[in-house]
Amino acid sequence: MTATAPSPRGSQGRFAPLAAKARRIWALIRKEGRQVVRDPSSFAIGVVLPVMLILLFGYGMSLDVKHVPIAVVLEVPSPDASEIAASFQLSPYFETHITPSMAEAQTLMLSGKVDGIVLLQSDFARRAAQGDASVQLVVNGIDGNTARIIEAYAGAAIAQSGVRVAAEGQGDGAAVGGQAVVENQLWFNSAYDSRYFLVPGLIVLIITLIGAFMTSMVVAREWERGTFEALFVTPVRTDEILISKIVPYFLLGMVGLLLCMASARFLFGVPFRGSFLTLTAVSMLYLLVSVATGLLISSTLKSQFLASQVTLVATFMPAMMLSGFIYDLRSVPLAIRLVSYLVPARYYVSLLQTMFLAGDVWSVILPNAAILAVVAAVMLALTRRVTRKSLG
Amino acid sequence: MAAVAAGAPVIVCRNLHKHFLRKTKENVQALDDVSFEVARGGLAALVGPDGGGKTTLIRLAAGLLTADAGELSVLGIDVKADPQAVQDRIGYMPQRFGLYDDLSVQENLDLYADMHGVSAADRRSKYPQLMEMTALGPFTRRLAGQLSGGMKQKLGLACTLVRSPELLLLDEPTVGVDPLSRRELWEIIRGLVRDQGVPVLLSTSYLDEAERCEQVVVLREGKVLAQGPPKDVTALAEGRTFMATPPRGETARVTQTGLLDDPAVIDASPEAGEVRIVRQPGQPDGALARLKLEPTPARFEDGFMVLLRRAAASDNQVQKAPAAPLVAKDVVIPADHEVVVEVRDLVRRFGAFVAVDKVSFEVRRGEIFGLLGPNGAGKTTTFRMLCGLLSATSGTLKIAGVDLRRGGASARQQIGYVAQKFSLYAQLTVAENLDFFASAYGLRGARRRERIDWAMAQFELGPVAGLLGGQLPGGYTQRLAMAAALLHEPQILFLDEATSGADPMARREFWRRITALSQAGVTVIVTTHFMTEAEYCDRIAIMDSGRVLAQGTPAEIRARGATKSDRQPTMEDAFIAVIEEARRPAPHEQAA
Numbered sequence: 014m015t016a017t018a019p020s021p022r023g024s025q026g027r028f029a030p031l032a033a034k035a036r037r038i039w040a041l042i043r044k045e046g047r048q049v050v051r052d053p054s055s056f057a058i059g060v061v062l063p064v065m066l067i068l069l070f071g072y073g074m075s076l077d078v079k080h081v082p083i084a085v086v087l088e089v090p091s092p093d094a095s096e097i098a099a100s101f102q103l104s105p106y107f108e109t110h111i112t113p114s115m116a117e118a119q120t121l122m123l124s125g126k127v128d129g130i131v132l133l134q135s136d137f138a139r140r141a142a143q144g145d146a147s148v149q150l151v152v153n154g155i156d157g158n159t160a161r162i163i164e165a166y167a168g169a170a171i172a173q174s175g176v177r178v179a180a181e182g183q184g185d186g187a188a189v190g191g192q193a194v195v196e197n198q199l200w201f202n203s204a205y206d207s208r209y210f211l212v213p214g215l216i217v218l219i220i221t222l223i224g225a226f227m228t229s230m231v232v233a234r235e236w237e238r239g240t241f242e243a244l245f246v247t248p249v250r251t252d253e254i255l256i257s258k259i260v261p262y263f264l265l266g267m268v269g270l271l272l273c274m275a276s277a278r279f280l281f282g283v284p285f286r287g288s289f290l291t292l293t294a295v296s297m298l299y300l301l302v303s304v305a306t307g308l309l310i311s312s313t314l315k316s317q318f319l320a321s322q323v324t325l326v327a328t329f330m331p332a333m334m335l336s337g338f339i340y341d342l343r344s345v346p347l348a349i350r351l352v353s354y355l356v357p358a359r360y361y362v363s364l365l366q367t368m369f370l371a372g373d374v375w376s377v378i379l380p381n382a383a384i385l386a387v388v389a390a391v392m393l394a395l396t397r398r399v400t401r402k403s404l405g
Numbered sequence: 406m407a408a409v410a411a412g413a414p415v416i417v418c419r420n421l422h423k424h425f426l427r428k429t430k431e432n433v434q435a436l437d438d439v440s441f442e443v444a445r446g447g448l449a450a451l452v453g454p455d456g457g458g459k460t461t462l463i464r465l466a467a468g469l470l471t472a473d474a475g476e477l478s479v480l481g482i483d484v485k486a487d488p489q490a491v492q493d494r495i496g497y498m499p500q501r502f503g504l505y506d507d508l509s510v511q512e513n514l515d516l517y518a519d520m521h522g523v524s525a526a527d528r529r530s531k532y533p534q535l536m537e538m539t540a541l542g543p544f545t546r547r548l549a550g551q552l553s554g555g556m557k558q559k560l561g562l563a564c565t566l567v568r569s570p571e572l573l574l575l576d577e578p579t580v581g582v583d584p585l586s587r588r589e590l591w592e593i594i595r596g597l598v599r600d601q602g603v604p605v606l607l608s609t610s611y612l613d614e615a616e617r618c619e620q621v622v623v624l625r626e627g628k629v630l631a632q633g634p635p636k637d638v639t640a641l642a643e644g645r646t647f648m649a650t651p652p653r654g655e656t657a658r659v660t661q662t663g664l665l666d667d668p669a670v671i672d673a674s675p676e677a678g679e680v681r682i683v684r685q686p687g688q689p690d691g692a693l694a695r696l697k698l699e700p701t702p703a704r705f706e707d708g709f710m711v712l713l714r715r716a717a718a719s720d721n722q723v724q725k726a727p728a729a730p731l732v733a734k735d736v737v738i739p740a741d742h743e744v745v746v747e748v749r750d751l752v753r754r755f756g757a758f759v760a761v762d763k764v765s766f767e768v769r770r771g772e773i774f775g776l777l778g779p780n781g782a783g784k785t786t787t788f789r790m791l792c793g794l795l796s797a798t799s800g801t802l803k804i805a806g807v808d809l810r811r812g813g814a815s816a817r818q819q820i821g822y823v824a825q826k827f828s829l830y831a832q833l834t835v836a837e838n839l840d841f842f843a844s845a846y847g848l849r850g851a852r853r854r855e856r857i858d859w860a861m862a863q864f865e866l867g868p869v870a871g872l873l874g875g876q877l878p879g880g881y882t883q884r885l886a887m888a889a890a891l892l893h894e895p896q897i898l899f900l901d902e903a904t905s906g907a908d909p910m911a912r913r914e915f916w917r918r919i920t921a922l923s924q925a926g927v928t929v930i931v932t933t934h935f936m937t938e939a940e941y942c943d944r945i946a947i948m949d950s951g952r953v954l955a956q957g958t959p960a961e962i963r964a965r966g967a968t969k970s971d972r973q974p975t976m977e978d979a980f981i982a983v984i985e986e987a988r989r990p991a992p993h994e995q996a997a
Contacts, residue, residue, distance in 0.1 A: 033522040036519055036522065037519055037520055037522070039519075040515070040516055040519030040520065041516075044505065044508060044512070044516050047507070047508060047512065048505065048507050048508070051507040052507055235503070238503055238506070239499065239501045239502075239503040240503030240504070240505060241503065242469065242499040242501075242503055243497065243498065243499055243502055243503050243561070243564065243565070244503065244520070245467075245469060245492065246467045246468070246469065246492045246495065246496075246497035246574075247492060247493075247517065247520040247521055248489075248492065248493045248520060248521060248522065249520050250489070402468070402469070402488065402489075402492070403469055403470065403471065404464060404469045404470055
């Protein structure tokens with residue numbers, strides 16, 4: 014209400030405009046909430062999809078290779094050869110089938126029952142004694158990534174058997190000398206478990222989904238169904254409409270965050286080294302960025318279909334590809350890395366990975382959080398600008 | 406800004422201009438130098454052809470659009486400078502009131518009460534009043550999406566009235582609403598004006614509604630043609646209005662259609678078995694010479710047609726369709742009167758709900774048959790069964806002698822159907838739409854070209870052939886829909902509320918085509934909410950709650966509407982009388 018306009022509700026006292034404002038906002042929030050609860054598609058995006066993503070990423074998708082079926086061909090059993098076969102059998106990464114002949118191993122490979130063959134030739138024992146024994150490794154190369162991992166694991170398993178032989182004093186140190194034993198030490202993700210970085214990534218995806226994807230529909234829906242036209246010609250103000258669109262989806266996003274945190278902790282046992290408070294604070298910032306982006310797209314396009322597609326491309330895809338969640342941004346080409354600086358999810362991913370795997374490292378948290386805060390402010394300001402009570 | 410002085414106009418509009426850019430970069434001048442005032446108190450109506458600028462004007466007054474130039478003040482406030490101040494004080498009901506379908510009736514009302522800051526005490530006194538007014542009391546918990554069209558419209562009005570506005574803007578509040586609901590809505594609006602002195606500005610395509618207002622503004626192509634009391638417009642036709650009995654052996658509809666192209670005739674419409682004619686003075690009698698003309702008092706609609714005709718003449722534009730009849734004139738209704746649609750004891754149940762309850766009627770070749778009834782009477786369900794889109798629970802249904810329950814596909818070849826909603830492809834051009842429907846009906850080669858050319862010519866779609874279906878101006882969409890339905894030369898044409906929301910000119914045009922089709926032997930079955938359109942039908946049936954309550958010629962039906970006054974009952978009187986009689990509880994129940 015402008016100060017100059019005569020107030021038709023003057024009798025309600027000096028604070029009436031503020032009270033009326035609060036009441037309008039509350040009424041709109043309640044309306045929005047009811048719509049979320051009653052609209053099956055909101056429920057699907059807000060609740061079913063996050064749960065599906067958690068299960069999919071947590072159980073279905075894994076970048077680790079475990080229980081790889083492999084054939085070990087022991088043409089002539091010998092202590093050395095058996096040692097190597099044993100080290101495959103002991104390894105958690107392989108499921109070992111011992112076969113006497115290469116032909117049989119090949120059949121297994123062709124029928125897809127094994128992904129690799131370790132061939133210990135008949136003269137293995139003799140050549141091992143001479144010190145130039147060789148092990149032939151055949152790997153199914155259809156999935157290049159898995160093939161490389163198998164190759165590395167197999168190499169490690171063979172090397173390990175050498176170490177074990179040395180440690181057990183069979184043959185002097187010189188026999189295995191000359192071979193450099195590489196000792197890998199992993200920091201942060203000490204178990205080298207991909208879930209450790211998939212789960213924080215999952216939080217980014219789910220918050221982007223609830224925050225941006227859901228809100229991208231809600232303003233456009235009102236335009237499409239013509240519900241805004243009558244609503245506009247009431248004392249309601251634009252900021253009140255926007256607040257009522259932000260609050261419910263913000264809360265829903267927080268529920269999504271809790272869901273992810275709980276499943277990370279209790280379902281997948283991912284360690285969390287930061288403080289929950291800091292995590293909540295930065296998540297709220299990113300959620301605000303997402304909600305504002307969704308609203309901005311929705312208010313600009315005024316079509317549910319278009320807005321949802323644009324939101325998918327503008328927020329969800331970059332959050333998946335360019336945030337450093339799946340691909341390490343330090344190893345991508347410069348051009349793509351530069352683009353990634355434009356993706357708000359990138360800063361949130363850094364924040365999450367730091368807090369999950371390292372702890373509250375303030376030198377990382379503060380700059381990233383500051384960027385998110387600025388983006389949120391800009392997005393909200395833009396949304397406020399494009400949302401006007403006008404049909405023109 | 407001072408409060409509006411008593412007696413000052415509530416809306417002052419001076420030299421208002423507003424244009425829009427179409428997607429085709431075409432400039433549309435929606436309002437062109439519009440000036441008028443709406444006086445405090447009473448009802449003011451905006452009337453005029455579709456696309457005349459009625460909605461634009463109302464939206465400007467509601468502060469939803471900004472004018473390019475000119476002044477517009479509402480309640481003494483400059484709308485452009487402070488739209489919010491206007492929006493705080495007025496009530497506005499858009500053409501499509503955006504109710505929240507997933508909220509209940511009560512929740513929708515509460516939302517608007519909260520928006521307007523209505524106190525709990527005020528609600529306690531206001532809600533029962535609104536519920537009584539709208540008869541929505543028993544449905545407060547029902548979701549708005551599950552209400553009938555008329556009920557939605559009433560709820561929209563109730564939401565607008567949760568607090569007493571200082572001015573009420575209503576954009577076509579009665580569009581798509583049956584006569585009963587329309588009358589109820591009007592009682593609400595008039596009650597507001599009478600009891601609370603709320604000034605109302607509304608737009609409407611029902612000219613009888615405009616006639617009841619204190620003031621009318623006639624808008625055409627963005628210009629004001631006339632403003633003032635409706636009787637000023639009516640006066641334009643005074644002394645020029647006549648009734649004529651059609652010559653023996655001819656129906657009023659046929660006589661009327663023949664007159665439309667006569668330069669001596671401004672307007673002709675069938676009414677009570679006769680033809681109502683508005684004459685153009687200073688023209689030779691022409692086709693009128695063979696008729697006996699009885700002078701009759703003019704109505705608002707007559708004056709309105711005079712106004713529009715005059716405006717069209719000054720545009721040098723041919724307002725009436727060029728005299729290209731749909732069929733050769735010498736085609737006469739076949740004398741055999743063969744029954745082409747036979748419906749006997751038709752029943753359709755949805756679970757426990759009986760949507761259509763033992764409906765029986767027959768339609769003969771070349772007849773125009775009207776199916777009338779309030780929203781939810783079962784008209785559309787009956788239609789869908791007739792078109793084979795829905796199976797009947799029981800009963801006989803024969804189309805062109807074929808039992809629809811057995812030979813559905815062959816019967817469907819004989820049917821053209823124009824649905825209530827726009828069912829063409831908005832993303833295809835007019836030509837592409839026709840092309841698509843031609844192939845959907847299995848037309849090929851020369852015959853397909855021939856039929857598409859025919860449709861383009863008959864429905865004068867040539868000038869808009871390249872426009873997208875979704876961008877067509879109002880009247881054209883309906884023409885395109887009809888053209889598409891007639892491509893395969895069906896014997897029977899079904900039209901479900903085809904003229905809903907169309908302006909009087911478009912409706913004349915529509916009925917002219919229908920008349921020509923029936924002369925060519927096409928059987929036409931229509932539903933409509935315009936009771937004046939029932940006059941064009943050979944026979945009509947009135948339905949309510951799934952049952953046929955009355956059936957017969959328009960004259961027979963009209964006789965059932967005998968009112969207490971000596972006034973000749975209109976079709977609307979008859980309709981309401983028939984429905985109310987059926988809805989009234991039986992006498993023994995009343996006594997109990």
